[in-house]
Amino acid sequence: xxxxxxxxxxxxxxxxxxxxxxxxxxxxxxxxxxxxxxxxxxxxxxxxxxxxxxxxxxxxxxxxxxxxxxxxxxxxxxxxxxxxxxxxxxxxxxxxxxxxxxxxxxxxxxxxxxxxxxxxxxxxxxxxxxxxxxxxxxxxxxxxxxxxxxxxxxxxxxxxxxxxxxxxxxxxxxxxxxxxxxxxxxxxxxxxxxxxxxxxxxxxxxxxxxxxxxxxxxxxxxxxxxxxxxxxxxxxxxxxxxxxxxxxxxxxxxxxxxxxxxxxxxxxxxxxxxxxxxxxxxxxxxxxxxxxxxxxxxxxxxxxxxxxxxxxxxxxxx
Numbered sequence: 001x002x003x004x005x006x007x008x009x010x011x012x013x014x015x016x017x018x019x020x021x022x023x024x025x026x027x028x029x030x031x032x033x034x035x036x037x038x039x040x041x042x043x044x045x046x047x048x049x050x051x052x053x054x055x056x057x058x059x060x061x062x063x064x065x066x067x068x069x070x071x072x073x074x075x076x077x078x079x080x081x082x083x084x085x086x087x088x089x090x091x092x093x094x095x096x097x098x099x100x101x102x103x104x105x106x107x108x109x110x111x112x113x114x115x116x117x118x119x120x121x122x123x124x125x126x127x128x129x130x131x132x133x134x135x136x137x138x139x140x141x142x143x144x145x146x147x148x149x150x151x152x153x154x155x156x157x158x159x160x161x162x163x164x165x166x167x168x169x170x171x172x173x174x175x176x177x178x179x180x181x182x183x184x185x186x187x188x189x190x191x192x193x194x195x196x197x198x199x200x201x202x203x204x205x206x207x208x209x210x211x212x213x214x215x216x217x218x219x220x221x222x223x224x225x226x227x228x229x230x231x232x233x234x235x236x237x238x239x240x241x242x243x244x245x246x247x248x249x250x251x252x253x254x255x256x257x258x259x260x261x262x263x264x265x266x267x268x269x270x271x272x273x274x275x276x277x278x279x280x281x282x283x284x285x286x287x288x289x290x291x292x293x294x295x296x297x298x299x300x301x302x303x304x305x306x307x308x309x310x311x312x313x314x315x316x317x318x
Contacts, residue, residue, distance in 0.1 A: 002015045003015075003042055003043075003044045004017070004040075004042050004044050004045040004046060004047055004294070005044040005045045005293060005294050005295070005296070006044075006296065007047065007074050007081065007083070008074060008081070008296055009075065009076045009081055010073070010074065010075075011073065011074045012072075012073045013070075013071070013072060013073070013074070014069070014070070014071045014072075015042075015069070015070060016042075016067060016068070016069050016070075016091060016095075016102075017040040017041060017042055017067070017068060017102065018040065018041055018042065018065070018066070018067055018068075018099070018102040018103070019038055019039075019040055019062065019063070019064055019065065019066045019067075019068060020038075020039045020040065020041050020046055020064065020065075020208050021038060021039040021064055022036055022037075022038050022039075022062060022063060023036070023037045024036060024037075024054070024059060025037045027052075033052070033053055034053075034054050034059070035051060035052045035053065035054055036049075036050065036051040036054055036058070036062065036085075037050060038050070038051065038085075040068075040083065041102065041104070042101075042102045043101065043102060043103060043104050043105075044104070044293070044294070045104070045290075045293065045294035046294075047074075047081060047082070047083055048077075048080070048083065049070075049072065049082065049083035049084075049085055050082065050083070050084055050085065051085040051088060052084075052085075061090065062088070062090075064208075064210060065099075065205060065206070065208065065210070066090065067091045067097055067099060067102065068088050068089065068090055068091065069088070069089050069090075069095075070083075070085055070087070070088050071085075071086045071087040071088075072084055072085045072086050072087075073086065079303070079304065080303050080304070081303070099206065100206075103157070103206050103207055103208070104157040104158065104207065105157055105158040105159060105207065106155075106157060106158065106159040106160055106162065106163035107163075108159075108163060108166070109159075110145045110146060110158075110159035110162055111145070113144075113159060113163055113165075113166050114141075114144060114162060116166045117137070117144070117162065117165055117166065117169075117192060120169055120188050120192065121133050121134055121137065121188075121192065123188075124185045124188055124189060125185055126244060128236075128238050128242065128244040128245075129185050129186065129189050129244050129248065130185075131232065131236045131238070132189070132229055132232040132233060132236065132238070132244070132245070132248060133189050133192055133193060135228070135231070135232035135235060135236065136192075136193055136196050136225065136228045136229065136232055137192065137196065139196075139228060140196060140197070140199040140200070143199035144159075144161060144162050144199070145159065145162070146158055146159055146204075146206065146207055147159070147160070147161045147162075147199045147202075147204055147207070148160035148161060148198075148202075148204055148207050148208070148209060149161040149163075149164040149198060149283075150198075150209075151202060151209035151212070152306075153283070153287060153306065153307040154282075154283040154284075154286040154287050154290075154307065155283070155286050156207075156208075156209070157207045158206060158207030159207065160207060161195060161198055164195065164282060164283070164286070165191060165192055165195070167282045167286075168191045168278050168279060168282050169188065169191050171278045171281060171282060172184075172187045172188060172191050172274070172275075172278050175187070175274055179274070181270065182270055182271055182274055183270075183271055186247055186248070186251065186269075186271040187271050187274055187275065189248055189251070190248070190251035190252070190255070190271060190272070190275040191275065191278065191279075193225055193229070193248060193251070193252055194225070194251065194252055194255045194275060194279060195221060195225075196221075196225050196228070197221040197222075197224035197225040197228065198221050200213065200215055200216065200221070200224055201213060201215065201216030201220060201221040201224065202216055220262065222252060222255070222256065222262055222263065222264075223253075223264075225252045226249045226253055229245060229248050229249050229252065230245070233245045247269065247271070250265065250267075250268070250269055250272055251269070251271060251275055253265050254266055254267040254268070254272045254275075254276065255267075255272070255275050255276050255279055256276070257276045283307070284307070284308065287305050287307045287308055288305070288308070288313055291303065291305045291313050292313060292315060295315070297315075299315070300314060300315055301313070301314055301315070302315070
């Protein structure tokens with residue numbers, strides 16, 4: 001079987017893959033013809049694919065989160081590799097193929113990630129902050145074991161959200177030691193809570209997001225998480241106008257920094273400034289890591305990375 005990250009332009013191949021996304025579209029020809037616009041993947045990465053001239057039986061047979069055997073060729077479209085599917089079928093039971101083998105996962109087991117998050121909460125000294133963080137985490141504790149941090153761009157894999165939080169906690173721990181004027185409890189809490197409502201914002205299975213939920217589309221994870229802080233404060237008997245509640249809400253509401261990026265307010269606390277850049281560092285470096293791992297080792301430049309202003313990444317091999 002040819003792994004996704006081994007496929008190169010002009011390659012002809014046969015292998016087993018997971019349909020991560022599938023949409024029926026029409027060509028611009030007269031008359032228009034239906035085709036599948038797909039994202040297929042395995043544990044090493046994913047790639048866009050096209051299956052042309054599909055039949056009615058194809059439309060009924062294939063769907064997202066389905067394992068298939070594909071014969072295809074790799075082409076280049078708009079400077080990016082794209083698969084042209086020549087033949088495709090569903091897998092047979094006797095082929096002994098497991099879905100788990102095709103899922104990209106965080107490099108650290110999810111139970112270990114959760115232990116780190118819980119230990120961090122235990123070490124928060126401010127009891128009001130600790131109570132609120134515990135309340136919010138318990139709302140999605142079971143989903144944190146497997147949810148991605150995003151549909152695309154960064155940490156879009158099994159347990160990606162917990163992995164993102166833990167990597168940010170490591171960066172935050174260093175920054176708080178280097179800059180002791182920062183309130184470490186607020187930084188830790190902000191890191192844990194900033195994306196805590198992602199499991200409500202997105203519908204995901206095995207680390208793959210199928211679509212955004214109605215709440216996600218209409219409200220978004222930032223506003224949802226802020227409302228959870230209010231709910232937690234009321235439940236715990238904490239005044240809504242106390243510094244800790246307002247501080248946590250500001251951290252959540254400002255962590256995207258700009259209105260066009262989804263934040264209703266900009267960071268105006270030292271801890272909020274730190275949170276935004278800690279988030280950016282981890283997210284951007286994950287994009288770089290994913291782009292490099294998805295590109296053949298012998299190629300100097302990766303494909304363009306949308307989250308990095310459409311830039312390519314140069315592979316340093318010296």
